[in-house]
Amino acid sequence: MNKQNPPSIEVRGHGGGASYFPDIVDIKQAAEAIRPVSEVTPLMPNIGYSKALGANILLKREDLHQIRSYKIRGAYNKISSLSREQLDKGVVCASAGNHAQGVAFACNHLGIEATIYMPSVTPKQKVEQTKMFGDKWVTVVLEGDSFDDSSKAALQYCKAQGKTFVHPFDDPKIIEGQGTVGLEILDRAKEPIDFIFVAVGGGGLAAGLCGVFKALSPNTKIIGVEPEGAPSMRTSMDLGKNTELDKIDKFIDGAAVKKVGDYTFDICSKYLYDMITIPEGKVCQTILDLYNRDAIVAEPAGALTVSALDFYGEEIKGKNVVCIISGGNNDITRMAEIKERALLYGRLKHYFIIRFPQRPGALRQFVVEILGPTDDITHFEYSKKTNKENAPAIVGIELKSPDDLEPLIHRMKKNQFFGDYLNDKPDLFEYLI
Known part of the structure; x- marks a missing residue:
């Protein structure tokens, strides 16, 4: 695991002004200020992840606010x-x-x-x-x-x-308000917390947690988690300066920013234990797992922290670990795309250009002799051409196991059906699929 080794830099605030770090007194005052509208969300043990990872996994359910996120x-x-x-x-x-x-x-x-x-x-x-x-x-x-x-x-x-x-993350009052999440975690944790995983978009929540845990639980390691397609904090840390990305993948919309805050970068670069990125497809699988196993509706940014657990598997064994489920505003119309990305990441969904011989019975032969007994065609685009020999079709196939892919390709090639494999050709994949 590549831990963040913070560069030696002078802390400067937004716009290069005076240095700033969230004071625990101000965070406690924020907790009083927000009391009229902010629920105290539960810190819930998760049996499934705890058993699978050999750790005590706790979920801080910020998705249970009335607005379904900590942003209030x-x-x-x-x-x-x-x-x-x-x-x-x-x-x-x-x-x-x-x-x-x-x-x-x-x-x-x-x-x-x-x-x-x-x-x-x-x-x-x-x-x-x-x-x-x-x-x-x-x-x-x-x-x-x-x-x-x-x-x-x-x-x-x-x-x-x-x-x-009202800035979404790069403002002291915003950072101090988000830091109240940390106060609630410490108030409800029965044992010392070894690791906290927090999603990073602009960095406001992570910066607020740094203020709380530096003051009250300095041995707790805070791990920032970003989407692989929008690594603005990770990139800035690597370069030693707050850096704007040219382009980002906007799928994990709650954590997809081209540039993090000046305040938040300065704080996180000094006080985060590590800053990691997670593939969007892995996050999609976590969304499905949380829903199917735990009845938790997490948005993509809300599932980032749980997605990171596998990447830290050895280090967290036997430890007390908190994952902040930062939000639950997931649009049901996105579920088809979420499932698709999860299957692609898990190497269970594959797209091909198949060259069908222009003769009766070719499709039947493909289904009977080429597909495995548990393979399923989920996408098919074909129109008969005048070519006397064969015509291409775009075919999507869902497998039961990633191990079924190579035998499938072998059968296609052996019987002269194989045209091209599209999953590893992103430009062509995006154009055709």
């Missing part, structure tokens, strides 16, 4: 700290979904007007929830293809209107 903590702490003049002018935020709901809920509770920018690709469920929680106090604007696009538009609007911007 930072949003309410920030907004409730504003001056009367700032509140009267209203607030602006940008979010991929969960921060938007936190801001909407807080503004409705406090009677504050808010304009919330969200990417145009935000799952419909998150957009509708934001409107519901905000009611008459919130206006939702869909802008751009990513959080970063929405954030730029929101900042421009905020400056033009003289309103206050």
Whole structure:
């Protein structure tokens, strides 16, 4: 395991200002401030993962908030700290979904007007929830293809209107509000915590946890977890400076940002024990496992931490481990894509170009002689051509075991059906599938 060895850097705040680290006194004050709206979420032992990994695995269920994520903590702490003049002018935020709901809920509770920018690709469920929680106090604007696009538009609007911007992660009040998760973990843990796994998007929750555990449980190792397709914190740590990525995979929308915060980078680069990335397909399999085995509806970012356990299997044996389930805002319409990504990651779903001989009975021969007894065709695109010898078809096949792949390809080649294997050709795969 490649542990993070923090570079020797001077801590500078947002925009290169004075240094900042979340003080435990401020985090405890945040806990009092958010009490009217923030549930104390349970710290639940998970028998299945504990048995499989030989560790005491505890799930911090932040998905059980009314808005189904921890984001209410930072949003309410920030907004409730504003001056009367700032509140009267209203607030602006940008979010991929969960921060938007936190801001909407807080503004409705406090009677504050808010304009919330969200990417145009935000799952419909998150957009509708934001409107519901905000009611008459919130206006939702869909802008751009990513959080970063929405954030730029929101900042421009905020400056033009003289309103206050409620940053989703790079703000002391936000960080201190998210840090209250750590206070609850320590308050409810029956034994010392050895490891905490936390999802990292912009880094606000991870930075807040660093403040709590440095003060109250310095031996606890905090592991940050990012999507493999959006490794903004990992990249910044490797380079020793906060770095914006050129492009990201936006599938794990709650943790997909091109650039983390200045505050959060400085804190996490010094105090995280490790920063790891997890393939999106692995996260999809975890979403399915949590639902099927534990009846937990986790969004992709919410499943990141549990997905990381296998990558830390040896080190956590016999240890007390907390995984923060950061959110449960998962749109049911995404489940088909989630299953597809999980099958591809597990090497159970495979796509081929199959060259069918242009003769009667060719398809029957393929089904009877080429497919194995447990293989299943799940995708088929074919149209008969004038070519006298053969015509290509795009065929998707689901296997029971990854070990069934090589025998399948061997039978295809032996009987002159094999054209090409698409899974390891991403450009062609994306174009055809």
